[in-house]
Amino acid sequence: ILYIGSLTISSGHKIDILPPLLKKALEKNPKIKLHIAGSGDDENYLKSQLRQLGLDSHYQYYGRFTKEQLPDIIKNINVIIDPVDASINARAKSSFRVCLAMACGLPVITSNIGIRPFLIPPAFHNRFFAQPNDISDYTNKLLATLAHPLSQQEKQVLIQHSQKYSWSNLASLYLDKINSLI
Numbered sequence: 456i457l458y459i460g461s462l463t464i465s466s467g468h469k470i471d472i473l474p475p476l477l478k479k480a481l482e483k484n485p486k487i488k489l490h491i492a493g494s495g496d497d498e499n500y501l502k503s504q505l506r507q508l509g510l511d512s513h514y515q516y517y518g519r520f521t522k523e524q525l526p527d528i529i530k531n532i533n534v535i536i537d538p539v540d541a542s543i544n545a546r547a548k549s550s551f552r553v554c555l556a557m558a559c560g561l562p563v564i565t566s567n568i569g570i571r572p573f574l575i576p577p578a579f580h581n582r583f584f585a586q587p588n589d590i591s592d593y594t595n596k597l598l599a600t601l602a603h604p605l606s607q608q609e610k611q612v613l614i615q616h617s618q619k620y621s622w623s624n625l626a627s628l629y630l631d632k633i634n635s636l637i
Contacts, residue, residue: 456487457532460551462495469538470497472590474504477513479594484601492517492528529559534600537565541587550574557617560610564596576616
């Protein structure tokens with residue numbers, strides 16, 4: 456499992472549910488390992504919570520990363536996790552993890568918040584969307600996804616869908632809209 460990005464709870468990233476989620480998931484699948492790449496205000500808090508739950512050997516911390524390091528970080532990842540706050544303040548927050556997952560053809564366990572329902576094809580909503588801040592639902596979605604990995608065809612659907620949101624495609628749409636107004 457990979458959590459990648461901001462480790463700051465106040466910015467809408469519900470990283471505080473990662474330690475209990477990992478502990479609960481390990482009860483059903485003891486091979487799970489949480490990979491954490493990123494930094495932020497609550498990185499020490501997250502490490503402390505993982506340590507208090509006795510999960511030191513079940514996570515790997517990379518810290519701040521560069522785009523050159525990204526392929527090595529995600530090469531053996533099965534699922535990206537994106538626990539996001541459902542408050543009105545978080546609805547427009549970063550969807551980096553979802554965009555990364557779609558572009559790589561990886562499943563992402565997240566919540567139906569903000570732009571996420573557009574970035575994830577509707578056929579995957581039931582599989583990928585957990586109730587916000589619901590550790591049990593996030594855990595169940597994660598375990599189900601690990602037990603039933605995406606097929607090659609499903610991975611291709613995610614990758615193709617993500618291309619609609621590429622910078623070149625969006626820039627072209629934006630330019631066409633501007634030109635139609637002039």
